[in-house]
Amino acid sequence: MSKAVRYRRFGGPDVLEVQEIPEPHPAPDEVRVRVTAAGLNPMDWQITTQPDMAARFGITLPAGFGSDFAGVVDEVGTHATGFTTGDRVYGAAIGRSVAEFVLVKTPAATLWPTPEGVSDEVAGVLPVSGLTAAAALDAIGVHAGDTVLIGGAAGGVGVFAVQLAKLTGARVLGTASQSTFAFLHGLGAEPVAYGPGLTERVRALAPEGITAATDLFGRDAAETALELGVAPERISVVADGPAPPPGVHKAGALDARPGTLERITDAIRSNEITVPIAATFPIERIREAVTMQAQRHVHGKIVITL
Incomplete structure (x- = not known):
């Protein structure tokens, strides 16, 4: 079994639950990422409160939560391409990122190698x-x-x-x-x-x-x-x-143009861009983290750690 944040009805932070779900495994064209950090965005909690917005992203109930993540590839499907076990990666998976494991189909347009010198907490807030x-x-x-x-x-x-x-x-x-x-x-x-x-x-x-x-x-x-x-x-x-x-x-x-995230990570590595992390929370405190995010007075990014 593995942990994932899910919700069964639309609403505020109180609808979010940390659930034990069967551990997912990749299909032949997928890789599995063991998530270590998941950055929160306003769109994440807006999706949980606005059914019409959820529908625009193809999200139906019951649903997972979150968009951005970073971690390590720990399983590779038999026909998956571009990544190998042990690769540090970051990416976007709308409605699925705040979980111990995320499956990503390859070739992957929403999964990138995490450069040396960029932490998982920083990489995990970059995509959206x-x-x-x-x-x-x-x-x-x-x-x-x-x-x-x-x-x-x-x-x-x-x-x-x-x-x-x-x-x-x-x-x-x-x-x-x-x-x-x-x-x-x-x-x-x-x-x-x-x-x-x-x-x-x-x-x-x-x-x-x-x-x-x-x-x-x-x-x-x-x-x-x-x-x-x-x-x-x-x-x-x-x-x-x-x-x-x-x-x-x-x-x-x-x-966004192709190569945008590579340009941003290059600037982070050269100290031309700093990524302020306002707070980190374990997955068990997801409601507290989302409440803080929704108040709109955070200086920087909020990260869920797993």
């Missing part, structure tokens, strides 16, 4: 957040000389977006709560409080104007950018939120 951040910036062509506004800059996706934008040479303004200002300064962003009056605060911080924006939480930053004269084609929002204003890009992890 890293790909989403990169796609949101690529959609609007952030480059040196830009002044870009990032909405939700201190969140799990925001920490990657801020640093990736800085690597292009852009000036980065990031919306956040006052309590996260020092944290954002440490990542290289100039923080600005979200909420009513955002347009005036951004104008005061950047009187010469902003040239691009991406909104990773809600639509306030996107609307502020439009008010400040940014062209819609230079504004993006995350794909799973409310409909954006006309002409604004929607971007998600599936829109």
Whole structure:
């Protein structure tokens, strides 16, 4: 038997259960990963609370939980390709990652070798957040000389977006709560409080104007950018939120360019990107971890360890 987080009805963290399930084994074209770390994302708990969102990802009840993971390949199907027993790997398995074992079909578009110098805790938070951040910036062509506004800059996706934008040479303004200002300064962003009056605060911080924006939480930053004269084609929002204003890009992890995660892990290894881990929890404390994630005041990523 093995452990996995599952739920039988939609709802808040209280619906999540750590269950003993039969130990899975790979089909001929699959590999099995012994999971050591699983990063949490807002989409994970949103899926558990929103049946329509679950349906978009093909998830039906009863269901597993989580998307990102890292670990070690410990079984290889007879016809599986690309990985061998003992390989350190990380990947994405929507609705299945918070479990002792994850099966992945090969050839694998959602499983990558974990580079030396990158821990499982860091690798286990990269796929959804890293790909989403990169796609949101690529959609609007952030480059040196830009002044870009990032909405939700201190969140799990925001920490990657801020640093990736800085690597292009852009000036980065990031919306956040006052309590996260020092944290954002440490990542290289100039923080600005979200909420009513955002347009005036951004104008005061950047009187010469902003040239691009991406909104990773809600639509306030996107609307502020439009008010400040940014062209819609230079504004993006995350794909799973409310409909954006006309002409604004929607971007998600599936829109990321090939090689994006390799670029991010190279930057992590060269200390150009840091991945702040806000907290780690054992699988038995999954409800506590998801409650913390859902409060939206976490500085960085939350990881479940197994």
